Amino acid sequence: MRYEPELIRNFCIIAHIDHGKSTLADRFIEKARLVSEREYKDQILDSMDIERERGITIKSQAVSLPFTSSDGKTYHLNLVDTPGHVDFSYEVSRAISACEGALLIIDASQGVEAQTLANMYMAIEHDLEILPVINKIDLPSADIEFVKKQIDHDLGLDMDIAIPISAKTGQGVDELLEALVQFVPPPKPLIDNPLQALIFDSHYDPYRGVVVHIRVMAGRIKLGQEVLFMATGGRYVIEETGVFRIGNEKREELRAGEVGYIIAGIKDIGKVRVGDTVTSARNGCTTPLPGFKEVKPVVFSSIYPVNSDDYEDLLSAIEKLKLNDASLIYEKDSSVALGFGFRCGFLGLLHLEVVQERLEREFDLSIVFTSPSVRYRVTLSNGEKLSIDNPLEFPDPSQIQHAEEPYIKATLITPAEYVGPIINLCLEKRGVQESMTYLDEKRVELVYSMPLAEVLFDFYDKLKSLSRGYASFDYEITDFRPTDLVRLDILINGNPVDALSQLVFRENAAYRARKVCKKLRDEIPRHQFKIPIQGAIGATIIARETISALRKDVTAKCYGGDISRKRKLLEKQKEGKKRMKMVGNVELPQNAFLSVLKADDDS
Structure with missing residues (x-):
């Protein structure tokens, strides 16, 4: 195949969650005829079951599309589909660094939302050309002129170049592809420079080892070439290289400006890092590419295998998951109640749930997660500072x-009629209003400063239900502020269960303890003895629920007779229950730990 860099276009699709990114990618793939009608399915780039079920994109996916323009030239469009949820903004930043242009999709019925702005600023930081696209014009509630004004007023982009389309029906998609090849610049033809390729993703193949996804910035990479991974120092010989279609399509080499994959028999998963630079082992480049900003996890939880024999399998599964989820961090951990496991860091609660489901489905593991927590700063009396x-x-x-907790700047964009309930929700979560701006006659932007711990559990769900799904939410961590922090212990039958302990704001402790105790009462099966479930701060009990004993009717065999005979049997049973309670072990099912995760639900 002839190498013509002026006919290559590398672009990504960015938008707020549920504005139609994956549907538009489906239309592009249809137009390129990469799949037959028989093999076609919706959300074709969303390869995980969990993505299809939830209707969200979690992994950024790449695909190379041939497109013949009206000028008769055949262009090679390298598309990277990106997630929209705030928890996966790291995936978006990685996709953006491999592109020259971005399609910014805006829902014609909902307009510009919080994540639309956040993703646009990220694209501007990477100096991408941004082409606005107004999607869902087939909806009865679509207001194209109103959205054009928002593009001009809120985003500061040229509303005249915005392309109105319907990704569902395919209306306007041909015009969008024509605009794309005109508007997005081709990559720089640096083929004679030393090899510089950026790793923007990777996945594990059980037969071939690590498949590394790269964007070649300069030079060329070909079969049999020895390459160097600059951050880890690994040297490998290229066994296969190619581009992404719906499957992988082999090529002899990849050249400057192209997006594709390399396979080099890499079995050590730790040798591949997203953001690393691949260069030639001989006469390679001297400086690595800038890569990506380091993203710090904000939510922490421990993972344990239900069966302790599965520990090695869990370690292997987390390592493989880390390959194409670079934002996941982990270290070894242990618990008295649950044995050996891992302490993991996540970008948010949805990220945690997705990792849990992927470990269970893709690796067939039974696992238990402890209650999520954020990272607090604690200063001791002797002046020592700890991060906990x-x-x-x-x-x-x-x-x-004193103790300090992380605060966020939360940006909420909502229709004006829902402002009251949303302000109440933010106040409930200890939020302090910083600004309230009417973007136009229908929409209001609220900016709140609030503790990150308060938005962990149910904030997003409550926001969506209060606003009937119309409000949008984006946040960034700003600073640490003083807080009254306590450790809430959960005691079952008088014994603290370390895996159920939580760090909470003192005023919320009693409410949280009651919720957890209530959940555990419903989840723990009844035993032969009475089981008290208590929430405690230090030695002070602040909440209690009791699971009543399974009681055999010992008086059933007494047909009449003296009452003292029945009493004697009941007293004997009572003594037996007391002895049993002292030596009996309470079996905690996996659901009991999972229920604590959702202890803030109103169900």
Whole structure:
């Protein structure tokens, strides 16, 4: 195939969640005739079951599309489909760094939302050309002129170049492809420079090892070439290279400006890092590419295998998952109640749930997650500073001078009629209003400063239900502020269960303890003895639920007779229950731990 860099276009699709990115990618693939009608399915780039079920994109996917323009030239469009949810903004940043242009999709019925702005600023930071696209024009509630005004007023983009389309029906998609090849610049033809390729993703193939997704910035990479991974120092010989169609399509080489994959028999998963630079082992480049900004996890939870024999399998599964989820971090951990496991960091609660489901489905593991927590800063009386995300590491309260928790700047965009309930929700979550701006006659932008711990559990769900799905939410971590932090312990039959401990704001402790105790009462099966479930701060019990004993009717055999005979049998049973309670072990099912995760639900 002739190498013509002026006919290559590398672009990504960015938007707020549920504005139609994956549907538009489906239309592009249809137009390129990459799949037959028989093999076609909706959300074709969403390869995971969980993506299809939830209707969200979690993994950024790449695909190379041939497109013959009206000028008769055949262009090679390298598309990277990106997630829209705030938890997966890291995936978006990686996709953006491999492109020269971006399609910014805006829903014609909902307009510009919080994540639309956040993703646009990310694209501007990477100096991408941005082409606005107004999607869902087939809906009865679509207001194209109103959205054009928003593009001009809110985004500061040229509303005259915005392309109105319907990704569902295919209306306007041909015009969009024509505009794309005109508007997005081709890559720089740096084929004679030393090899510089950016790793923007990777996945594990059980037969071939690690499949590395790359964007070649300069030079060329071909079969049999020895390459160097600059960050890890790994040297490998290229066994296969190619481009992404719906499957992989082999090529002899990849050249500057192209997006594709390399296979080099890499079995050590730790040798491949997203953001690393691949260069030639001989006469390679001297400086690595800028890569990606380091994203820090904000939510922490421990993962344990239900069966302790599955520990090695869990370690292998997490390593493979880390390959195409670079934002996941983990370290070894142990618990008295649950044995050996891993302490993991996530970008948000949805990210945590997705990792849990992927471990269970893709690797067939039974696992338990502990209650999620954020990272707090604690200053001790002797001046020592600690960073704590695990309740078990929380020091004795008498040694603490003060504690600080992370705060976020939350940006909410909502229709004006829902402002009241949303302000109440933010106040409930200890939010402080920083600004309230009417973007136009229908929409209001609210900016709140609030603790990250408050938005962890159910904030997003409540926001969506209060606004009937119309409000949008984006946040960034700003600073740490003083807080009154306590460790909430859960005692079952008088024994603290370390895996159920939580770090909470003191005023919320009693409410959280009641919720957890209530959930556990419903999940733990009844035993032969009475089981108290208690929430405690130190030695102070602040909540209690009791699971009543399974009781055999010992008086059933007494037909009449003296009452003292029945009483004697009941007293004997009572003594037996007391002895059993002292030596009996309470079996905690996996659901009991999972229920604590959702202890803030109103169900």
